[in-house]
Amino acid sequence: MAKSTDSAASSSQSTRESLRAVKAAQKERRQQEKIRAKGNKAETKARKKATKKPGVFKQLREVFSMTRAHDPKVVLWMALAFVGALVVGLVVGLLLNNWITWLLIAIPFGLLAAVIIMNRMAERAAFARIDGRPGAAGAALSTLRRGWIVPEQPVAVSPKTQDAVFRAVGRPGVVLITEGPTTRVRPLVEKERKNMQRFLPNVPIQVLATGHGADQVELHDLAKTLKRMKKTLTKQEVQAVDKRLNSLGSAKMPIPKGIDPYRARPDRKAMRGR
Template sequence: MAKEKQQKAAKEPGRIKQMVQVYRTTKQHDRKLPLLMLLAIVGPILVSVLLAFLLGGGVFSWILWPITGILVGLLLAMIILGRRAESTAYRQIAGQPGAVGAVVQSALRRSWRGSEVPVAMNRQQDAVYRVVGRGGVVLIGEGPQQRTARMIAEEKRRIRPVLRNVEITELFVGPDADSVPLHKLSRTLVKLKPTLRRAEVQAVHNRLVSLKQAPVGIPKGIDPNKIRSQRPR
């Protein structure tokens, strides 16, 4: 028991140090962070004090409301820190190969299915990722649209025969002006109009995964993904 308590006590400073490190790192790239966190903490406290003054209730009210305001303020500050840190991290890796895969792996909600491994890639390391969610199937091109648009069209033709009644959306993350910024990719996916039920999401995902298993025309024992990657672009 004593060892477990010591281990728990040792973990707490680690978490605090980690949060401090995240704050310092994010602050270097996000000058608005300190002000936003300060407002997030001070705002609820001021509101709670005002409520205690207006509603009355004696000493109990003056204790309860400020404590509530402090807790709410700290919670909001942590939420802001997390979101701003995530946004800053994505800005730093934006434009690098595999950046979209990092978003797919870590930022998508449970209602989405996908892999950080692209379904197609060319020699310039442009890639196409595929995710499935309530908004249907989404093909995400990573790189200049001039190159990824053709790759997405090829992938769309490949999966369309098994998804005749499923919405397929195309998104582009790259240097083009009308591309989706990397740090907004997760929110863009969530905002898509729902076209599938929860049970259908898993069924569609399983159908797409099954395509990896020796498609018609490819001999057994040959990796179809390797064949696809060797095709001339």
């Protein structure tokens, strides 16, 4: 009888020890899961913080800093735009015998005028930063809006000099934009123009050279120059011309190292504070 009692006691004790071990293992597993969950939460939070877009004021501050580094006069021009709007509002208010109301109305318009001035000068600063680098003309073309079809890669490149020819198709026809010294890039663009004329005999093909020379177009004026060209094609014809050019399947020359990194377009939304 004593032996059976001792056996039952030892069995009960081993059972309790097994339960304690199971509970300890479960407790340790829960602690590890909590630590792992905290780590995942911190990682997710850090990832969201890294991918989160900067706010409006931060964007404006970054654009202002970049513009001021390139042209310190941006502060003066913004101040003049703001004060000018206030003066106009004050004059109108005095004429209507309600200058306080019109002065308050003029304040947001003054801020808007200052932001517009900063936007214009920021575009010039952005183009000045990439001026002279391979692919700068392509980056300037990327600011074109609807109505133009611009391939991301140049249609012709000189591997030795990195001179390039970009293409833009719009209602004025086909426009070839050169990047590099005019005399050096002329054979490259003429060869491309003659090849296109064989397949597009009735489509105007024009050439624009980017640079700082007398017959060249500045990067910040490139989009404006293209928009001012005489329109000769309809929207349907523009699509047809682009499909025709894409169907030619001409072998592309290798793109030299250094073209793609400068294809980044200026952040127009950040310039407008959106």
